Amino acid sequence: MTWLFLTSKDLRARLVWLRNVLPFALFALVLAYQFFSSSVLNTFSRELHLLFDLIAYGIIGPVVTWFTLSWVITKVTEGERARAEKAQAEREQRRAVEAAQEQERLLAAVCANSADAIVTMDNTGIIRTWNRGAEMIFGYRADEAIGKHFRLIVPADVEQRGELAWLDQQMREQNFVRNFQTERLTKDGRRVVIDLTRTALLNEQTEIIGTSAIARDITERVRAAQAIQQLNLELETKVVERTRQLAAATEELRRRNAELEKANRELQKLDELKSEFVSMVSHELRAPLTNINGSLELLLQDDAPAHDRNHREMLQIVQEQTMRLTRLVQGILNVSRIEAGKLVLQPQAFNIVALIEKVIGVWDSRGVANRFEHPAILNLPSVWADRDRTEEILFNLIDNAIKYSPEGAMIRLDAQSDGRFAIVSVSDRGIGIPPNEVDKIFEKFHRVDRRDAAENYGHGLGLYICRRLVQAQGGKIWAESVLGEGSTFRFSLPLAGRGELEPSNAKRPSGGGRR
Numbered sequence: 001m002t003w004l005f006l007t008s009k010d011l012r013a014r015l016v017w018l019r020n021v022l023p024f025a026l027f028a029l030v031l032a033y034q035f036f037s038s039s040v041l042n043t044f045s046r047e048l049h050l051l052f053d054l055i056a057y058g059i060i061g062p063v064v065t066w067f068t069l070s071w072v073i074t075k076v077t078e079g080e081r082a083r084a085e086k087a088q089a090e091r092e093q094r095r096a097v098e099a100a101q102e103q104e105r106l107l108a109a110v111c112a113n114s115a116d117a118i119v120t121m122d123n124t125g126i127i128r129t130w131n132r133g134a135e136m137i138f139g140y141r142a143d144e145a146i147g148k149h150f151r152l153i154v155p156a157d158v159e160q161r162g163e164l165a166w167l168d169q170q171m172r173e174q175n176f177v178r179n180f181q182t183e184r185l186t187k188d189g190r191r192v193v194i195d196l197t198r199t200a201l202l203n204e205q206t207e208i209i210g211t212s213a214i215a216r217d218i219t220e221r222v223r224a225a226q227a228i229q230q231l232n233l234e235l236e237t238k239v240v241e242r243t244r245q246l247a248a249a250t251e252e253l254r255r256r257n258a259e260l261e262k263a264n265r266e267l268q269k270l271d272e273l274k275s276e277f278v279s280m281v282s283h284e285l286r287a288p289l290t291n292i293n294g295s296l297e298l299l300l301q302d303d304a305p306a307h308d309r310n311h312r313e314m315l316q317i318v319q320e321q322t323m324r325l326t327r328l329v330q331g332i333l334n335v336s337r338i339e340a341g342k343l344v345l346q347p348q349a350f351n352i353v354a355l356i357e358k359v360i361g362v363w364d365s366r367g368v369a370n371r372f373e374h375p376a377i378l379n380l381p382s383v384w385a386d387r388d389r390t391e392e393i394l395f396n397l398i399d400n401a402i403k404y405s406p407e408g409a410m411i412r413l414d415a416q417s418d419g420r421f422a423i424v425s426v427s428d429r430g431i432g433i434p435p436n437e438v439d440k441i442f443e444k445f446h447r448v449d450r451r452d453a454a455e456n457y458g459h460g461l462g463l464y465i466c467r468r469l470v471q472a473q474g475g476k477i478w479a480e481s482v483l484g485e486g487s488t489f490r491f492s493l494p495l496a497g498r499g500e501l502e503p504s505n506a507k508r509p510s511g512g513g514r515r
């Protein structure tokens, strides 16, 4: 093995030694062989002796020479390889040392120029190194800080609350303190918040020989966090305040609602009282009016005792006004019945054309000046409705047509079917209705303002009652009018086929037509 580490000088020395020793060794061997030959081989035959000599000098000599030279070559080769390997190892070691030195320089540069403060102190707290980051954060140059105790940058109150003692204890017990948030003092007296990581520096015997400290200035971050916290607090306070206000407003709303509900209930009660009162008064009025009417009819009969002309005319006026009062009372009674939900319908299948003819007959018999026109209507299916109510509707529409037309004007009645409904129309050539009033005339007590025209008697209930009666039977009612030319009122009623096929719909069939 020692050959491996031979230098070329050592090798030469060994070879010199071999050159000096080998001849003597060979001589000693020859001597030994001669001695052996004279004492042992002479006893053998001459041929055998010759053979031994041949082996000893002809073969052993060259073999020893061959082995010796081979050994020398091997050693020389091994030596060369070992030297080459050693040189390679030395080169690699040099490279590693260079790399380590480079790393060290880099690390030193990083430490020196780091934006974080990197400071080392000995065991007594005296500052030994002070990088650029420390200069920037604390304001002291390296030459101002090195050699001073690091208390230089510790605020008095921080020291008083025992932070330094605590840090020393941590060093002893754990060898480090990580991400400890604290405060330090700069050269110009400002307090900065830092994130501190301290590590004990150990020698080979793991004894603490100092401390390294890395400090990051987190003043801005902490201030921002504090500002956000403050904002959050303010926001929370505002939310609480708003929630309180909202709760108060909700409470107020609830209180007002309760008051409104109470007022509503009282109003409803008053409304009921009013309806009851109106109904009661109307009932009370109807009976005497009926009696008065009957008596007047008797008085005005031709065979009644003779009266003078004036007396008869006055009686006729009294009769007209009584009928007017009767219609009003009847109208009010109808409305209160409808609104109280007491309207009872008795639907049946009947021929609407026959009903139209009957109503025209009644009006004719009253001697009105108007002419009624209605084309022959063939094959119109029966309707499913309350016959008396439908008659009432027709009566009202014809009454209006007469009232709002010049004397003797034509009134036309018609009925058609659209397959589902029968649509009945009453047209006149009267004064017409202004376009903006057409829809309103179906409202309760609504009358068109006609200050410039002759006043017609009315109370604005007829069309309202018609609408409620038509709707209650599953139909609709609407009007078309041209001011000064005339109006057409139409209403729809379900055809009987549907009602009969679907008895459940008999009392409340679905609507048709427009309005």
Ligand code: ADP
Residues within 6 Å of the ligand: 400, 401, 404, 428, 430, 431, 432, 433, 441, 446, 447, 448, 449, 457, 458, 459, 460, 461, 462, 463, 464, 487
């Ligand atoms: P009123 O007793 O006043 O006739 P209605 O409810 O029957 O009450 O009618 C409401 C209003 O509609 C009437 O005041 C009238 O101005 C108008 N009106 C109703 N029918 C006609 C019509 N055929 N022509 C013109 N105006 C009409």
